[in-house]
Amino acid sequence: MLVRNQIADLVIAALQAAQAAGDLPPFDLPPIEIGRPKDARHGDYASSVAMQSAKLARMAPLAIAEAVARHMPAAAAIAAVEVLPPGFINFRLADDWLTGLIPQIEADATSYGNVDLGHGHTCQVEFISANPTGPLHMGSARNAVLGDSVARVLEAAGWVVQREYYLNDAGTQMRTFAETLWRRYRRAHGQDAPLEAHHYQGTYMVDLAQRVAAEHGDRFLHADEEAAIAALSQIGLDLVMEWIRAAADKLRIHFDCWFSEKSLYEDGTFDRVMTSLRGANRTTVRDGAEWLLTSEYGADRDEVLVRSSGQPGYYASDVAYHYNKFVLRGFDRVVDIWAVDHQNQARRMPYLMQALGLDPQRLDILLYDMVRLYRDGKEVKLSKRSGDIITIDEVVDEVGADAVRFLLLTRSNQTVIDFDLNLAVQQNDENPVFYVQYAHARMASILRTAAERGFEHASWANGDLALLGHPSEMTLLRKIAELPEIVEKAAIQLAPHNLAFYAQELAAVFHAFYRDCRVLSSDPADTELSRARLRLVAATKAVFATVLGLLGVTAPESM
């Protein structure tokens, strides 16, 4: 249980005890929220319940706070309870509780920081899912990094997570792609096959066509045009998927499942959903199209499932796909990571859930804002239709996966990111990711040097933690104690940037500890202290590795 929640329970117990003793009048308790004071002098946690209760109790906040503090039950984690004007109740963590975190981390470093929000329920995180019609551009990098980190955070928060890439291999985009490839292929063989405006203009299509021509020769030139386009569609898709996999790989992202949109239509899922919706009278035919009656659930309009042409619309795919996720595959929860230009689509998703008879709460659509790329002070367009595409590979090769991941994860989801390519490259030394990694490398270095000087792990594993007590040591431990709360917050808000900022804070307090507290001393009198500090350093290093792991950033042993 998080200390914060323990403290909330203490406050409730104290309020009730005070009421029972007649020190406070009876009133319904407001929701008890325990905050983190910004100023260290105000302790580690604070409750503002006295201010919130002043009106209910018809008493001065300060008097309420004092009454509550008087009845506060003792707790091992809490060393002191203080009341300060205008009525804050402040809590200070006990030193031995803080040093007690070290054996906890030593016992199971990988689970320290984990919380249990998910209770082992399943959660699918679906992300990237870019149209497989070209290489991944930098807009997808944000999606990729955010989705992967959210997946990692949810795992740490007690969910069993499955990572999925939704392959939009059906529909008009795919058709356009195949037609473009067909024309580029013919041109590769010297035929006259001009592109039309709606075709993909990017030069990667030329590369693709040349690869196809190299591998398959001219055999499609002699086939029926539609058959050729169909064949090229599949061949091109496979090649593009190679690119996409490679780009994801570069960002250290691995999917458990690559799910084909086309399969929804080929394996009968779509038909089953339609039958079920019609049976429940949730569709109607109007203007030659078949509509899902989403207005019955409060939407401002109905949505087309089957167009008058007989072709299913994209909303039909959403319906069938989420039916597959929840009903056929049985995920307890699904998180879809979408760019903000899908906001309108996102708004419609709860209606879809209701139409399927599912609890909309089980589906989260995480919208993140755009990435704008700049080079030489000018915006570079990402569009697949322009020739100038900035791919993930290009940027990762230039800047490195760690820098790209950290940079994209150091902003909250709803901010527009202006990514300056020149700056990203030259900023190598100034990038905050190096600051954080440097702290980890420094710890590794201390442990290495310790071993060289005779402090093998076994020689300090039982160091006396009671010797810790220097303010910088305790500040470091306090920051370590925050991790579970940060993980919880990141999981609830689906916002990994909390971890990126936490990592920088942890690095800062570690560097302060490094300055103030010499771990390895030449004075034999300090040996016992060194042993205790080595335990602290090793535990901190493990926490760093955990945090960096949640961000998908490597934790280097040396730099």
Added chain:
RNA sequence: GCCCCCAUAGCUCAAAGGAUAGAGCAUCUGCCUUCUAAGCAGGUGGUUGCAGGUUCGAGUCCUGCUGGGGGUACCA
């Protein structure tokens, strides 16, 4: 037109309705014969876009403006 998001230090961004709004970069001043100076300490820098409102308390919530981005198809 209507809907959504954003506006915080010179720049890039944080800040679960709480106490004196914080980091990094940039800039200025100091600190390496001892565990990594990719570091540390300190200085400069703010009417949180504007105007109201709710609240004991507002950067945060509500209303109206201004400016920027996105969205408003039988396209995905």
